[in-house]
Amino acid sequence: MKILSFSDLHVDYNSAELKRDLTGEIADCIKRIAPDRVIVAGDMAGGAERCIRYIEEIQERSGVPLSYVPGNHSIWAASKDGDSWQQYERLRAHPSSLIDKPLALTDEWVLVGDMGWYDYSFGLTQKTRAEIVKDKSMIWKDSVMARWGMEDEELTDRMLDKLRKQFEQLRGKRIVFANHFIPYVDYAPLSQRPEHPMGKVWNMIRPFMGSTKLGEQLDQYENIEYVIFGHKHWRHGVEERNGKQIVCNPLGYVKEWVTDDFATEIRSAATLIEL
Template sequence: MEIGVISDLHVDRHKTLTPEDYQNVLSNVLYQRHIDLLLIAGDISNNYKLTNQFVKHIEYEMQIKVLFIPGNHDFWATETDVTSAEILDFYLQMDACLIGKPYVINDEWAIVGNTGWYDYTYANPKFSLERVARRKYYGATWQDKVKIDWPMEDRKLSNIAARQATKDIERVKDKKIILMTHIVTHPRFAVPTPHRIFDYFNAFIGTSDFDQIYQQYDIRYSIMGHVHFRNTFVENGTTYICPCLGYQREWRTSNIEQEINHALYSFSL
């Protein structure tokens, strides 16, 4: 089985290309790479209906299994008539969403997924918790502050996400685990510091609440997105993968097929 992983497609953020263009190009790359199972680590779009449509289209077009976890952008509620909590409930009803539904590949392998959430621990410690909680720095506002309406604060959300992921892993703990989050769970994927802006904004990139999961369970692959880096490394038997496509302005070229092909990481089981 050939498994492909990608994140942060942001199909509704390109200046000229449409979500349908992204669908067609991704389908073509999946076909060329002979992908049997696609994992998407969040931030498909800024609208839950579009995210749902995109996943279903790829499944129908390619006749392969697609599994995803929503990213922070997938929860944005400002352009819809529902709350972020209602959007979460919508995703939980989708067969493709991994939250609360570990996916067993075979007798050896299983996939567990959760968005995760940031817990501020990746910020420079010179910033107090109260300062970070404002989510504003140098005149810039972290957009989740205005576009997501969670009924609780970020650190509690991070803890809840880690506990849900642990509960899901417990259901398949006899297997080798592929863990997929959106929020970064390893500090090597945070923006390198010192950095004028991200000394502060790294607070909203990652979480330390998943550290214990890596210590307790057999996590062979850890997939994450959010930070718009593309990088892979191996540490203590775990392959960490950040396969972000990212925004057009962050691409190395103007060719979407080349960029998707570069961002898509694949491995065989």
């Protein structure tokens, strides 16, 4: 069984920047690698409607089934689109969704996933919660477009509770886990040059990258053998941590790439897992 993982494809933004539809080129990359299944760990595009359209186009063009978990961009909702729960439920109802639907890959392996979220825990050693909330309102688009009707910490706890129930039910299986957000603080950005403009920005957005609670929960289960995430647009490839294979290899935005060649970048951001 071969699983190909991606995250942070941002097909809408990158297609606009390159002035062409990228779904066919993503599908071509998938066909060349020839996996049994693709998993995308969030931020296919902004909003559920566009995510679903791109998911279906990539599946149709590649001929390979695709599993998806939302990222923060995936649930963005303007006032005319309802709230973020409606976006989340639209994605949950789609056949590609892993939300509340663990997928048996083999008799031995199961794919588990959900969106995840952040609870400011990556930033509370540097700033107070009030300072972090002020930063969020100034620079983080989720403050306007992620409309949950609850605090971020409460949403994180809801996501963790749902995942915990699945992990308990699957103790006898080997698990490939995917969510969008960072589970381990050492993967979160922290600039050693806070006086630099970009260093200041990286440090300001750090609290919105993930949750230490998620990493602690994952580490309680030895049968979770792969942990896939993105959100931070920095590629680490595959690394081992506490007996788990950690996959953080997002595509990110055109302006962040090493080259200006999409075929090179999408292949660099593709991670093949052989079970």
